[in-house]
Amino acid sequence: MSDLIVIVYPTESKAEEVRQRLLELQKEYLIKLGDAVIATKTESGKIKLNQLMNTTATGAISGSFWGLLIGVLFLNPILGVAVGAASGAIGGALTDVGINDAFMKDLAASLHPGNGALFLLVQSITSDKVLKEIQGFGGHVLKTSLDETKEQTLRNALESASKAAEADAAQK
Template sequence: MSTETLTVWRFDTPEGAEETMHVLEELAREDLIDLHDAAALSWPSSTTKLRTIELHPAAGGSGGALGGSFWGLLLGFIFFVPLLGAALGTATGLISDSLSAVGIDDGFINRVRDRVTPGTSALFVLTTDSVVDSVRDMLGGRLPSDPIFTDLTDGQEAALRRVFGAGDSPVAGESAGAAAA
């Protein structure tokens, strides 16, 4: 069985991640890749608001396996918890421990936080490890060469799906949300 991988590619423009996600959706519709879930994060330099776009349900494959609650928790924890600091107290530790239990450790979170800054965007993709290489080959120069990734064990993937997913019949959705930093 292939390993599930959460990969993040950082783009130098606020539009890069969303544009690339649409290409991935098309590749999934054509059954060229099995895209389990994805979200694009855009951070224009002129604002403190982040915009997220989730994988569209028509993307094919098992798209939208985790859904908005997962992306909301992960992206909120990466980008907004540091701003709230001590106000959250022990809740921060509980969230961190929970994410670590499903393979998303502090090192991964800190690398994403350090690299995704105003004026950039990031594409978060959940796939099998073999798909990451295929995506890189198909998209060539469109993808940045230095992705941030974490491999998830079968148990961690199952835990993610239990908490955030819809089991064997995932429901995907598209949302454009913004939150002030």
């Protein structure tokens, strides 16, 4: 079973920095992510999702391959590639893997313009090691599906970094 965690950062670049760090930790087998999406809200109020995987492009590539293969069998590979790419792109665009896009857009509507919300679908995690790695980035927990004790541990770790950053800013 996967857990959903949504953390808000002051900027999209800070959220991207955390996502990249989590992807590095995934290579070290400390966390397994099902999805990691950054949502931002523009000044005009439009919600933008920055996803790791583009399902339309993936579908087009896959469709092209299968279309070419079928086209070779029926002696018309060019037509097969074209039809395969088009059907794959349509299928990819209609496919929603990971976190539901409508859910992310609804939740991101509460963001302040310029903030970045990092949506994580966590399949497994070594909590103590991952928290130690990301607590320095700060952030504010917006929503989780964690139990209350795990959620509070996450909130405390992120708030300690936020308070330290505020103290540093006040000293300058």
